[in-house]
Each structure stands twice: as C-alpha cells, then as structure tokens.
Amino acid sequence: MKIFFITSNPGKVKEASSLLKPLGIEVEQLKFPYPEIQADSLEEVVEFGIRWLKDKVSKPFFIEDSGLFIEALEGFPGVYSAYVYRTIGLDGILKLMEGIENRRAYFKSVIGYYDGKVHIFVGKVYGKISHEKKGTQGFGYDPIFVPDGYDKTFAEMTTEEKNAISHRGKALKEFHRWLKENLK
Numbered sequence: 001m002k003i004f005f006i007t008s009n010p011g012k013v014k015e016a017s018s019l020l021k022p023l024g025i026e027v028e029q030l031k032f033p034y035p036e037i038q039a040d041s042l043e044e045v046v047e048f049g050i051r052w053l054k055d056k057v058s059k060p061f062f063i064e065d066s067g068l069f070i071e072a073l074e075g076f077p078g079v080y081s082a083y084v085y086r087t088i089g090l091d092g093i094l095k096l097m098e099g100i101e102n103r104r105a106y107f108k109s110v111i112g113y114y115d116g117k118v119h120i121f122v123g124k125v126y127g128k129i130s131h132e133k134k135g136t137q138g139f140g141y142d143p144i145f146v147p148d149g150y151d152k153t154f155a156e157m158t159t160e161e162k163n164a165i166s167h168r169g170k171a172l173k174e175f176h177r178w179l180k181e182n183l184k
C-alpha cells in the first residue's frame with residue numbers, strides 16, 4: 001500500500017518510511033507547501049492544513065506537525081519550533097537555558113491522515129535538554145534532546161533507535177494500528 005506524506009522535511013520522511021516500510025506501507029513524499037497557522041496547538045495546525053489540502057490533493061495523504069516543548073520556558077518553542085529553529089537555532093535555545101536547572105522537555109508529534117475523513121494520531125516523548133549539542137544523526141533539535149532512560153541525544157541514535165521511542169515513532173505506530181484495523 002502507498003501513502004502520500006505531504007512534508008518539506010526529509011528527516012520526517014526517512015523516519016516514517018523506516019517504520020512503515022517493513023509493515024508493507026510505502027511512504028511517498030509530496031512536497032506540496034501548505035499554510036501552517038499560528039495556532040496554540042499542533043492539532044489545530046494539522047486540522048487547518050488538512051482542510052486546506054483536502055480539495056487540492058486527490059489521493060489519501062497525511063501531514064505531521066511536531067515541536068519541542070520546554071517546561072522551564074513555559075512550553076516554548078512548541079508550535080513555533082520550526083520558526084525558532086530557523087532563527088535562533090540550537091545555540092539560541094541553549095543560551096536561553098543557560099543556568100536553568102530544570103531541563104525537562106518533551107517532543108510532541110501530531111499526524112493527520114485524510115481519506116475523506118480526518119484521523120488524528122498523537123505521540124509524545126519526555127526527556128531533557130542537554131547542556132551542549134551532541135551527535136550528527138536525525139534533524140532539528142535532536143542534538144540537544146536526551147530522551148528519558150537514555151544518556152545520549154536523539155542525534156546520537158540511529159533512525160531505528162529513535163523510532164522505537166520517539167514522538168513520531170509513537171504517532172506512526174498508532175497510525176499503522178488504525179490502518180491495519182480499517183483497511184482490511
């Protein structure tokens with residue numbers, strides 16, 4: 001089965017393909033830019049994106065919005081993670097976190113699948129913001145995020161290792177479970 005993933009982010013496609021391909025689902029990237037509204041939740045961004053895309057894309061597709069939520073910064077950068085990454089980046093976040101003891105943070109992923117109806121799948125992974133950038137794998141904030149139970153950043157993990165515990169891996173597994181039950 002082939003499913004279209006509308007995203008500009010090759011890192012997301014790599015993770016989605018690596019998790020779904022062994023389950024018989026081929027993920028094909030569709031680089032079809034869509035507006036990402038400045039809402040307060042990832043769910044609102046995804047629901048708006050799907051409403052905007054559904055009459056423009058004829059095949060079943062999914063999109064994903066995700067972000068890093070830092071407790072000591074009241075959830076910042078959260079929904080604005082992409083903009084913050086592009087502007088102040090990892091060094092900017094580490095600077096904001098200088099001298100802050102509470103390093104708790106979580107990544108959240110919201111997948112929206114459209115097959116005539118909207119289906120939402122959510123995943124979260126808790127961890128800490130590191131004191132320095134470590135690792136070269138993954139993408140985005142991976143070099144400064146250490147998931148709970150590990151002593152290395154997401155950027156020091158393989159795609160498979162990250163997928164086993166990440167927010168996106170959890171949301172994709174929910175998505176796959178739904179596909180298995182509903183596409184018999």
Ligand SMILES: O=c1nc[nH]c2c1ncn2[C@H]1C[C@H](O)[C@@H](COP(=O)(O)OP(=O)(O)OP(=O)(O)O)O1
Pocket residue numbers: 006007008009012036064065066067068081082083085086107138139140141142154166168
């Ligand atoms: O696993 C992750 N590891 C590190 N960083 C991550 C992750 N997941 C999201 N992030 C960061 C990257 C981006 O700065 C923002 C997501 O923004 P988000 O709009 O969902 O993604 P994007 O603009 O890169 O691709 P697109 O909107 O075309 O799907 O949070």
Ligand SMILES: [Mg+2]
Pocket residue numbers: 036082
């Ligand atoms: Mg985006």
